[in-house]
Amino acid sequence: MVTEICKMTEENIDEAAIERAGRILRGGGLVAFPTETVYGLGGDALQSRSSEKIYAAKGRPSDNPLIVHVCDMKDVERIVKKIPDTARKLADAFWPGPLTMIMEKTDAVPKETTGGLDTVAIRMPENKIALALIRAAGGYIAAPSANTSGRPSPTLAEHVTEDMDGKVEMIIDGGAVGIGLESTIVDLTEEEPIILRPGYITQEMLTEALRRDVEVDRTILDANSGQAPKAPGMKYRHYAPKADLTVFAGDPEAVTEKIRACVREDKKNGRRVGIICTDETKAYYMEADEVESVGKRSDAKSIAHGLFAVLRDFDKRDVDVIYSEAFSRKGIGQAIMNRLLKAAGHHVIKVNTKEEGKTNDSDWK
Ligand code: TXA
Ligand code: MG
Numbered sequence: 001m002v003t004e005i006c007k008m009t010e011e012n013i014d015e016a017a018i019e020r021a022g023r024i025l026r027g028g029g030l031v032a033f034p035t036e037t038v039y040g041l042g043g044d045a046l047q048s049r050s051s052e053k054i055y056a057a058k059g060r061p062s063d064n065p066l067i068v069h070v071c072d073m074k075d076v077e078r079i080v081k082k083i084p085d086t087a088r089k090l091a092d093a094f095w096p097g098p099l100t101m102i103m104e105k106t107d108a109v110p111k112e113t114t115g116g117l118d119t120v121a122i123r124m125p126e127n128k129i130a131l132a133l134i135r136a137a138g139g140y141i142a143a144p145s146a147n148t149s150g151r152p153s154p155t156l157a158e159h160v161t162e163d164m165d166g167k168v169e170m171i172i173d174g175g176a177v178g179i180g181l182e183s184t185i186v187d188l189t190e191e192e193p194i195i196l197r198p199g200y201i202t203q204e205m206l207t208e209a210l211r212r213d214v215e216v217d218r219t220i221l222d223a224n225s226g227q228a229p230k231a232p233g234m235k236y237r238h239y240a241p242k243a244d245l246t247v248f249a250g251d252p253e254a255v256t257e258k259i260r261a262c263v264r265e266d267k268k269n270g271r272r273v274g275i276i277c278t279d280e281t282k283a284y285y286m287e288a289d290e291v292e293s294v295g296k297r298s299d300a301k302s303i304a305h306g307l308f309a310v311l312r313d314f315d316k317r318d319v320d321v322i323y324s325e326a327f328s329r330k331g332i333g334q335a336i337m338n339r340l341l342k343a344a345g346h347h348v349i350k351v352n353t354k355e356e357g358k359t360n361d362s363d364w365k
Contacts, residue, residue, distance in 0.1 A: 003165050005157070007173045010128040017172070018129075022136025024169045025050075030057060032146040032160045033133050034174030035125040037098045037183050037200070038153040038308070039160045040069065040143030041168065042133070045079075048110035051142055057167040060149040064233045065115035066142040067100050067183070068122050071134040079109050079120055079140065084188050086210060093209040096126040098183040098200040113142050115232060119189050129174045145182060151315075152239045152308040152343070155180050159312060180305035181335050185231055186214070196220070196231035198335040200304070220338060223346040239343040241314040241322060243274065247344045249326035250351035252297075256284050258351045259323045263288045266321060274314050276324035278303070290317045300332050307336060311343055 006017040021031045028050050031042050041057060043050030045068040055062045070076055073091060076083060080103040087101050105120035114120050125131065134141050145153035148163040157173035164171065184199030186206060195203060195216040206214040219229040229235050248255045259275065264287060266273045274290040278297040285291045292310045295302030314322055324344070329337050341348065 001166055001169065003161075003168055004170045005161070005173055006170060007157075008129060009174060013129060013132055015132075017170075018132045018136050021133055021170050021172065022138070025133075025137035025141065028053070029170075030054065030168040031133065031170045031172065032157075032164055032168050033130055033143070033172040034157070034177055035069075035127045035130045035143075036178045037125070037181060038155055038177055038179075039146040039157065040125075040130070040141070041146035041160075041164065042069070042137070042141040042143040044137060045069075045113050045140035045142035046108060046110065046138075048112035051110065051112040054142060054144060057164060058144060058147070058149045060144065061236075062112070063115045064144075064236070065117055065121060066113050066144050068109065068113065068120055069130065069134055069141045069143050070122060070124050070139060071096075071131045072139070073124075075139045076103075076122060079106055079122070080104060081106055086188050086193055089210055090186065090188075090206070091124070094201050094205075095124040096131065097124070098126070098179055099123065100183045100185045100197075102185065102187040102189055102196070104189055119187075121185060123183055127174065127178075129172060133172070150236065150238060150240060152241075152311040153182060154312075155305070155308050159309070162312075178305075179301075180308060181332075181339060184335070187217075187230060194230065196229065197234060198338050200332055200335065202331045202334065204331065216334070223341070239308065239311055239339050240345065241311050241343065243314060243319050243322050245276075245311075245322045245324060245344040245347065247324050247326050247340060247348045248351055249348055252281070252325070254352035255325055256281055258349070259325070260284065260287065262323060271320040272318060274317055274319035274322040276310055276314075276322060278325065278327075281325065288323075290314070290319055297327070300328065300330075300336065303327055304332050304336055307339060 008014040100123040146160045154160045184201040185197040187194045219225045219227045272289045275285045275288045280297045282293045294306035
């Protein structure tokens, strides 16, 4: 298949291209498109055949459900049994935006879209191109991140092309995404709302909007819990670059020193080393072969924005090992560290603590 690439901006939407893309989606084809979080790989959420095509294009296990994207609160009624009060409050506070809510589905949503589950994940994105496309497609677009399964999510149309060229009818290039990490997912099917995937909408923001405690699924904070995460997708190793990635956590100065010592050791042994760091620390790693800053330590949003592109970029660099500094877990830091630790297979070295050494991150918070 030849993939058509259409460039546009939110300020200057190419209506004819959106109309064409809508027709592709209604006809059961696939269109990748920008959202404010990451690029999505879209198909008509209400056609089982479209969802099957999405799984095939991504190489994704079919038990991992897709998010249904809508552009109007009224359209939610058709696909869920009941809209809980919590969902209305959160929609008022955060939609359109980077929040996905899980509710009980109706028969309008095929099981292929929800990976066999009776619940459905729903999000109303903020990006204007995405909203126009959802409308043109008939109201319901199933869209996982537009990467090959296991690779970092795409934050530029070029990343989508790397993974999806020849596998989808169209890629809409809307430039760099704003946020850079996927949406926060909150499960509203139980009495207690639970965060299944941390994101830009933080635990604190949800707690404030609902005026009640909102917990995070323990299994995603604790790699040793032995239980399966409630969001099926969270159990897979994700975002991983090809070279082994290790995260160094602890006092920032001690972390820098420890990474430098490891680099010297690796160089002696003929290994090529890559470093993931921040603008503030980049200059310290001159001895490493490849050094990439993800953003500013003083600006967590810049780190969220840069992380996936740097992980993806390291696949093109010839390195044997990658070392990354850990980042703060406050606010959006919870989402940043969730993605970074998954990319590292939870391989963390704690620095400057009593039991320094290789460990799993479960006891390190
Ligand atoms: O920001 C985002 O959410 C992006 C953009 C494109 O909207 N989409 C995205 O989709 O990240 P994806 O497929 O890469 O991640 C969806 C996650 C998976 O971990 C999946 O297991 C979980 O949502 N999920 C979907 N439906 C679910 C359900 N009914 N119950 C529990 N988890 C669900
Ligand atoms: Mg994904």
